[in-house]
Amino acid sequence: MMALQVTRKVDILTPLGALYYNTGRYEEALQVYREAAALQPDSTDIWLALAQVLAMAGRTKEAEKMTLDIISREGSCIECYRLLSAIYSKRGNYTEALDALDRALQQSPSDVTVRAELYFSKGNQLREMNQLDQAFESYKLAVELKPDQSQAWMNMGGIQHIKGDYAAARMYYQRALLLSPGSKLLKENLAKLDRLERRLTGGA
Template identity: 55%
Template sequence: MANLGRLLRASNENDEAESWFKRALQIARKVDVLTPLGALYYNTGRFSEALQVYREAAALQPHSTDILLALAQVLVMTGHSTEAEQMTQDVISREGGCIECYRLLSAIYSKRGNHTEGDYATARTYYQQALLLNPSSKLLKENLAKLDRLEKKTAGAT
């Protein structure tokens, strides 16, 4: 049932995919069914449902980096960036080479509405740490350039 759900999701038949994921969950509440359902909800903008599903998956596998990062991403989208930040920091404390963690933290600091020089400095630190782990990343380099422009714009406004 879960595999059929994945196949339907890949074919962009989201309603049918959701139906099959839910049927599979009636048999067993398993992470390998919860996570693709959470991804379906996230990718279709149903963030509160994604949050609920990913929280359940994280409760089942509390040390899964992939699940925690997916949950943190949803937390950011639902306005819980402080919780997302703490969760991501916890993952980094266990797994220092987590490039996606640094990318997510950088995004959290960059997107905050109350930008301060401290937020920019923290975002820069995380981007630079991620770049050390993946020096050829064009995306990281582009994001650092955006951060440079934001800092210059903010400095010019004061």
């Protein structure tokens, strides 16, 4: 009977913690998740939620330690590596952030969306490090898995734009625009390309 009461209590606490987290009330979220973790100390999901709240509350050292603790118990925790990557990236430790994403990919996530998101994040990380060719390849892997990732198409266009391959840039921007027809940024980027190409061909 006791076990049932504990489960029922955790079932109430977890969505409450999520509600506080989503409304930016991190202290309350921490209290609720700590209570849930005390009731179910072997629940990876609860500890991970707690680490995410700590990270969002700016307590990244605690969040990092907690996430590494979870990984030491459950090495295949893909979300743990994603969180670590976000923490390292926030600190500007891009190499470590990249390593965490690679370790997540090494777990061979079966969910295509998760794999695509990891390649997309990896592309963003590489772009931050100015490794544009590798970033492009990573975005390409993301859209091969999930062709509806507008942001990945746009970033591929952006990389080609920087490299001066305007025809390829236009193709990727247009692909992104099909998926996000309301994007002001995409329209601005295409307009920039038009101006560049007009200048190159000696037009007005």
